[in-house]
Amino acid sequence: MPSLSLSDKIIAITGPTSGIGEVAARELAAMGAHLVLIARNAAKLDKTRQDILRLTPSARIDTFVADVSSQKQVREVAAAINARYPRLDVLLNNAGLVLGSKREVSEDGYELTFATNHLGPFLLTSLLFGLLEKSPAARIVNVSSAGHMGGSFRPENLQLVKGYNPWIAYCNSKLFNIFFTNELQRRIKAKGLNITANALHPGAVRTGFGSQSGDFFTRFVFGIFGLFFITAEEGAQTSIYLASSPEVEGVGGQYFAKKKATPTRNRFITDENERILWQMSEEMTKTRFL
Numbered sequence: 001m002p003s004l005s006l007s008d009k010i011i012a013i014t015g016p017t018s019g020i021g022e023v024a025a026r027e028l029a030a031m032g033a034h035l036v037l038i039a040r041n042a043a044k045l046d047k048t049r050q051d052i053l054r055l056t057p058s059a060r061i062d063t064f065v066a067d068v069s070s071q072k073q074v075r076e077v078a079a080a081i082n083a084r085y086p087r088l089d090v091l092l093n094n095a096g097l098v099l100g101s102k103r104e105v106s107e108d109g110y111e112l113t114f115a116t117n118h119l120g121p122f123l124l125t126s127l128l129f130g131l132l133e134k135s136p137a138a139r140i141v142n143v144s145s146a147g148h149m150g151g152s153f154r155p156e157n158l159q160l161v162k163g164y165n166p167w168i169a170y171c172n173s174k175l176f177n178i179f180f181t182n183e184l185q186r187r188i189k190a191k192g193l194n195i196t197a198n199a200l201h202p203g204a205v206r207t208g209f210g211s212q213s214g215d216f217f218t219r220f221v222f223g224i225f226g227l228f229f230i231t232a233e234e235g236a237q238t239s240i241y242l243a244s245s246p247e248v249e250g251v252g253g254q255y256f257a258k259k260k261a262t263p264t265r266n267r268f269i270t271d272e273n274e275r276i277l278w279q280m281s282e283e284m285t286k287t288r289f290l
């Protein structure tokens with residue numbers, strides 16, 4: 001039985017129907033958290049809820065269906081969550097994917113990896129921020145990746161209209177998770193709010209990740225090397241730690257791996273680039289934030 005009690009915490013998780021998010025939801029529910037699960041597939045979401053309830057019959061779990069790549073759906077789900085809860089203590093932006101070798105766009109016209117992995121979490125965080133402010137000490141946890149090291153920031157080709165490749169799109173989006181986290185923490189600090197934002201790398205984890213990609217390289221890497229990856233249970237530990245541990249109370253603006261603050265490695269990570277992406281993201285999502 002886990003010793004830490006989260007019975008006074010309301011925790012929202014995106015992408016809880018598989019892999020890291022599913023384990024995080026299960027373990028946070030076992031610690032007593034009231035879960036707000038956001039997923040795009042209603043049947044999988046219901047199964048996730050039932051699976052958690054089988055292990056933790058007392059779990060409080062509310063479910064919301066939304067595809068985070070759709071700004072309309074993110075707005076609808078945020079409105080429903082804002083109407084229902086007195087506050088939000090943790091937002092775990094976990095949903096993410098790598099796509100295939102053919103460039104796709106979201107219903108709003110943005111490259112689909114960028115829309116799913118960056119713009120969706122940006123908009124959701126923006127719309128739930130008022131609810132997070134009502135928590136005595138809220139946490140925003142963004143699941144990034146060591147893949148951020150391979151990313152680049154080129155504002156003129158953010159949508160990869162030229163030179164699309166699924167892994168370039170993925171690494172860029174995970175770099176942008178770090179940009180977002182850093183700029184978010186700077187703005188939170190400037191306002192003196194008791195909210196922290198951190199990013200993390202979960203490890204190379206054997207999950208459903210890569211299954212959305214028809215790309216040969218991706219299937220090869222995840223099919224063969226996946227045998228040597230860590231389990232979803234191991235991969236979820238840094239997300240769970242950042243969402244729940246008293247050790248990181250008040251710690252923000254960091255990038256964690258294996259539950260340790262770790263330096264990021266990418267020359268595009270500058271305050272100026274982070275500010276530019278924030279402004280571009282505000283324009284693309286038609287939201288103003290902090």
Ligand SMILES: NC(=O)c1ccc[n+]([C@@H]2O[C@H](COP(=O)([O-])OP(=O)(O)OC[C@H]3O[C@@H](n4cnc5c(N)ncnc54)[C@H](OP(=O)(O)O)[C@@H]3O)[C@@H](O)[C@H]2O)c1
Pocket residue numbers: 014015016017018019020021038039040041044066067068069094095096097116143144145146201202203204205206207208209210211
């Ligand atoms: N696995 C790794 O080695 C690894 C390494 C570094 C970082 N990460 C990051 O870890 C996070 C979790 O990935 P995972 O490994 O657990 O992969 P996963 O098993 O594929 O789980 C991804 C989750 O995100 C959801 N999702 C994807 N697109 C979505 C959308 N448009 N709207 C709503 N939900 C969506 C999926 O929903 P469906 O079930 O409906 O598809 C699923 O629940 C991702 O952000 C990923 O980038 C993973």
